[in-house]
Amino acid sequence: MAYLGYMVYVLLVYPYFCWRRYKKYSNVYTTEEFIPVLGDLKCINDDLNQGRVHYYEKMQKATEMKGKDLRMKFEGYSPLILIQSIKALEEFARLVPSKIDRFNTGRGLSKVLIGTFLFERSIKRTMMRRKILTSFLSLNSSSRHIPVMMIYTIEILKPLKQGQSYDFIELANILTFNIFTSVLFGDDMVDLANKVRPYKNPDGTTSMVPLRDIMINVFKSCFMQIFHPLTATLKPIADANIVNPFKRDNENRLTFIEGMKELYNNCKDETSICKPILKNEQITEHEKILDLNTFIFAGAETSSHGIVSTLFFLKKYPEIFAKLRKEIQDAGINKETVSSESLTREKIEELDYLSCVIKEGLRIDGPASESFFYIAKQDIEICDVPIPKGLPIKVDFTVGHYNAEYWKNPCDFIPERYDQDSEFYKQVEKEGKVGLGFSTRPFSHRIRACPGQSFAVLEMKVALIVILTLIDFEVDPKLLAKEGIGFGVGSKIIPSFKISCKCNCGSLVFFETSI
Numbered sequence: 411m412a413y414l415g416y417m418v419y420v421l422l423v424y425p426y427f428c429w430r431r432y433k434k435y436s437n438v439y440t441t442e443e444f445i446p447v448l449g450d451l452k453c454i455n456d457d458l459n460q461g462r463v464h465y466y467e468k469m470q471k472a473t474e475m476k477g478k479d480l481r482m483k484f485e486g487y488s489p490l491i492l493i494q495s496i497k498a499l500e501e502f503a504r505l506v507p508s509k510i511d512r513f514n515t516g517r518g519l520s521k522v523l524i525g526t527f528l529f530e531r532s533i534k535r536t537m538m539r540r541k542i543l544t545s546f547l548s549l550n551s552s553s554r555h556i557p558v559m560m561i562y563t564i565e566i567l568k569p570l571k572q573g574q575s576y577d578f579i580e581l582a583n584i585l586t587f588n589i590f591t592s593v594l595f596g597d598d599m600v601d602l603a604n605k606v607r608p609y610k611n612p613d614g615t616t617s618m619v620p621l622r623d624i625m626i627n628v629f630k631s632c633f634m635q636i637f638h639p640l641t642a643t644l645k646p647i648a649d650a651n652i653v654n655p656f657k658r659d660n661e662n663r664l665t666f667i668e669g670m671k672e673l674y675n676n677c678k679d680e681t682s683i684c685k686p687i688l689k690n691e692q693i694t695e696h697e698k699i700l701d702l703n704t705f706i707f708a709g710a711e712t713s714s715h716g717i718v719s720t721l722f723f724l725k726k727y728p729e730i731f732a733k734l735r736k737e738i739q740d741a742g743i744n745k746e747t748v749s750s751e752s753l754t755r756e757k758i759e760e761l762d763y764l765s766c767v768i769k770e771g772l773r774i775d776g777p778a779s780e781s782f783f784y785i786a787k788q789d790i791e792i793c794d795v796p797i798p799k800g801l802p803i804k805v806d807f808t809v810g811h812y813n814a815e816y817w818k819n820p821c822d823f824i825p826e827r828y829d830q831d832s833e834f835y836k837q838v839e840k841e842g843k844v845g846l847g848f849s850t851r852p853f854s855h856r857i858r859a860c861p862g863q864s865f866a867v868l869e870m871k872v873a874l875i876v877i878l879t880l881i882d883f884e885v886d887p888k889l890l891a892k893e894g895i896g897f898g899v900g901s902k903i904i905p906s907f908k909i910s911c912k913c914n915c916g917s918l919v920f921f922e923t924s925i
């Protein structure tokens with residue numbers, strides 16, 4: 411009986427009082443009516459059922475959010491505060507990490523990445539673990555990885571057949587996973603990573619799939635656990651992983667960890683990032699392995715979604731596509747350059763319009779729609795709204811990127827908004843909408859912002875250069891015309907791109923590439 415009372419409190423009473431409490435603040439957005447148990451998942455489900463991306467509701471409501479600094483959001487029955495306005499984000503940034511810090515919910519994704527630094531408070535040890543990994547990534551210097559990025563992009567394009575359609579998210583996932591495997595463990599480990607391993611499906615069957623697919627599926631299914639009824643009602647059973655889907659997800663997670671361990675143990679390449687990390691004595695063996703997993707988890711799928719979104723918007727705006735392709739060609743980049751490993755960092759940096767396109771792609775449909783979880787460590791106030799100790803907080807990226815107060819024509823893909831020589835930029839400058847500082851959010855801000863951003867941007871640039879140089883593709887006109895299309899992480903929309911021309915000249919012959 412007492413347990414039943416507790417459940418009623420957790421599922422209904424507490425969320426209802428949170429909703430009522432925050433509804434009275436004019437600068438906090440809440441749903442008009444209280445939606446029990448499902449909360450904001452209802453909007454997400456409505457969008458998914460209509461073939462739109464799960465964060466479409468936020469894109470649409472961005473204009474309605476004028477004057478709303480915060481949003482009280484319900485992930486199912488769980489209330490949390492979303493940081494929306496620039497003012498709120500400035501105050502949030504000042505409070506991290508002293509009064510607000512990263513938070514381990516113990517649910518969903520934190521179950522995949524148990525023990526990694528990602529969900530840990532920003533204490534000395536966490537920051538040291540983060541620094542060790544990041545410093546090896548930049549010590550080895552991202553530009554050093556350009557040949558690997560080029561070669562694996564060519565590798566995914568090679569088998570494509572003219573006239574056939576492909577799911578580009580799947581291709582981009584193969585691309586980024588192979589790049590990461592190569593950078594972290596060495597090129598000779600890519601085959602081992604692609605070796606098939608047993609994956610337990612929801613229908614009880616077992617499929618043999620590569621490590622990459624196990625990682626992506628584990629990521630998705632653990633994320634979905636947040637919305638499973640047992641997570642709310644019988645958490646100890648969910649936590650113990652003794653019933654499905656928790657049991658199955660945990661078994662698949664362990665298969666993934668085992669697969670990754672095989673890569674660490676077999677890594678021989680002294681120039682890889684894994685080698686110096688494994689030799690480092692400041693962190694434990696266990697921490698090293700978990701943290702390397704974190705990088706592959708956090709970096710591979712995000713970058714692939716970014717590549718696909720940008721390609722989609724380029725197809726939606728043919729004149730921008732043509733302008734970008736011309737910039738690449740005018741810089742002397744052609745099929746010989748991209749296949750002969752002579753694409754240098756300096757050459758890539760010359761491509762100003764490409765930088766603008768990437769920035770705009772990350773604004774209009776960034777891979778991450780919200781930050782990870784943070785928590786109020788004590789009672790605080792943001793924009794004069796009290797937030798009690800223990801209430802989870804996230805930063806919203808989509809609403810910020812579609813806010814018409816910060817961006818001119820936010821629903822349109824306009825790379826010129828970052829090009830200081832363009833007429834559009836001059837116009838937005840006059841209106842104070844140049845998208846600086848906290849209005850640009852794809853990689854988040856402050857000490858827990860994404861440490862892989864320069865790597866990610868470089869990887870996206872190389873992939874786009876190679877793809878635009880070597881192939882032409884078509885996207886279903888209905889998909890291009892439909893509202894609410896996006897490919898951020900978690901999107902269920904399949905980007906089916908049809909190859910209309912290879913090598914951009916009709917030739918089906920690709921160059922020999924060596925790794």
Ligand code: HEM
Binds near residue numbers: 852858867
């Ligand atoms: C376009 C691609 C990417 C996007 C949009 C992106 C975005 C983000 C965002 C929004 C966060 C969360 C920050 C927060 O919660 O405040 C994050 C964290 C993180 N990202 Fe990225 N990321 C990308 C690529 C990468 C890459 C390539 C790497 C690795 C090389 C990486 C490694 C990480 C790590 C390790 C964290 C956790 C940092 C921490 O907890 O201190 N990301 N990323």
